[in-house]
Amino acid sequence: MHYFSKSGLVIIVFVIVMFGSCKKDTNGDNNADAFDRKVMLTNVGNNLIVPAYNNFQQAVIQYDSSVTDFCQNPDASKLLTLQQKFKLAYIAWEYCCSFEFGPAEQLYLSKSVNTFPTDVTQINSNIQAGSYDLNAVMNLDAKGLPAFDYLLFGVGADNSAILIKYTSDGDAGKRKQYLMDLSADTKNKIGAVVAQWKDGYLDAFINNTGTDIGSSTSYLYNEFLKSYEGLKNYKFSLPLGRMAGQTTTSPEKVEAYYSGISGELAKHHWNSTKYIWEGRDLNGVDGAGFQEYLASVEGGGTLITQTLQQQANIEATFAALPGGKLSDIIIQQFDKADAINTELQKLTRFYKSDFSSLLGIAITFNSGDGD
């Protein structure tokens, strides 16, 4: 058998090499499967991704306008408005954070917009210096939504103390400038991503219908999975002290620690990943998504049933999460937050190994070259 397989391999390699030299690239889509991935990609591209980016862009534009307004003449009412716009922008972001491929990957959108926990020391050092390269890798954790979270909610114990930092404080001028610069940076980032999707990437995304690495389905699935794991690991496991090597909780590592909207944001993040799985758009209309893709393959029905059941279990734990800051809940009602982590963990295999093997889409997370 060994003999046979060796010579067989040579023939196969030879044939592949020879065909490769004269055949046109078929986009890796050689599966004669029943599911039309183009329909799924069309739905996800047109009805989930582009609207999510547009919503976030609009929210950021409104936020930016409030930043300008606030910085011109800071007062308590403008601060409240700005904080409200910030929350809306952050919620809108949660529906964008699972699409870190193509333009978003190239422009480092996610890293630029939502690297948390934010680096307060770096932020304050930048403000003091009055000069900074917001494009530097070093400043990724000193900008974006987590930096706004600190600047608008964390620089003082309450809103009157916060307002002082933008009015009578010695660095008020520099702090306002930093806030405006960060806002412009976020606005430019999402603007550039929206422009690229409009300017050809949407078509490219819809028409790259294979399942190999580099295909739209591969990107969509892998980034969906990465986003889901990010929700579980960095928004729950890490602050809960559940990551390998942790001996204690780290409630200060939650997303949006200063504003305390972490629980609400996590719920939106959860929704956004579920919508991708379902193929459901932001208006609630259910189109072709991973669920339909799974339904097209043998064994898919069982996995769908298992997934739906576990999704419901997760929703129940979210519903049972008390109001208030997630960082406080982790300290005071640990089990309530931990229950979400536990249920999210149980869903992992249905999104990851079972899903990946049923549909034959490789998990491509980069684990480093180790040298």
Add this chain to the structure above:
Amino acid sequence: MSLKNSVLCTILGLALISSCKKEDDKTETPTPTYTVPTTYKGFTNVDYTEATVVLGMTSAVSTEIAKGTGTAPATVPVPLNASTLKNMLTNSGNPFGNTIYDASGFQIQANSIAIAHTQTESYIDSLVMVSNTNAVAANGVAGLGITQNARRLLLTKNGINYAQILNKTLMGDLIYYQIAKRVLDNSLDNTTPVTGKNYTAMEHNWDLAFGYWSVPDSFPTVLTPVKFWGSYSNQVNGGLGCNAIVMNAFLKGRAAISNKDLTTKNEQAAIIVAMFDKMTAAAIIRELKECDVDIAANDMVQLVNHLSEAKAFAMSMKNNKNSGRVITDTQIETLLGFIPQNLWNTSLTDLTNIKTFIANVYGFTPTQMANM
């Protein structure tokens, strides 16, 4: 492989060649009348010990440098000694404490491209300097940097890891240089066996080139152990398909030499040299992708380390002017210009620029990039 199977392969191959050949192409490649083995073990007169020894010496240099970081076998950082390291490059004064290496008469430096000799010595001087700082590395501070997964690295104040610069310089200016030089060499005798040996000088030369690649004889059916370029071939294979292409070229070229078919040998040599050029470009992409992982992990020490590797690959391209090199000298300067002097200050734009530039120069498609 049995005769039956080799005939089958040949027929299949010819059928396919003819199916994609233009009608008016009358240039006929002579039909090979010899069998190309499927593994390097298929050749019975191979000895690439010299390459293995030189690569072993290169690993020994890395191990010696690691002592400066406190990485095992050291338990605490030991200030490095320039003479010790430079003697290892030139194999002077039994520097390895390994009788095979010390008595081999081989050396890293003599086998490296001449222009790299002073460069590699200056990298060692930088490493020695950093190892004596006794400081923790930071932006503007030379010293010991520790990554999030506890790797220990000697970084200059600009975040440059000269251990990586040296290592990747040797991948280009020792290993690739040796491979290209040897496979392209048509000056050697290919009729009489070398005295006391069962191979000709040309066969042996080709075998040494293969040995420098550092892959198993049955690569890529067997994927381990691999080192240096063997490791990187694997890493970028998804995008380039280089494992099989280079291996097949080595096998076919070697069979051609033994059968006095210089035309085929030269064709295969060109394939190997061109693919190593692409692999070097792809290795830079690979390092840049590692940088993205480092960004996600918020690991600046690892990021400057990976950028040091990318920089060294780019610098090695500058030294290595083989025929068929795609990137021009001017383009290499542009590429190096995208890598900031101070790696700690690297911007997102710098990273995007490097990737985009390489992709454009080498014509890598988005799918290839995704698979590297």
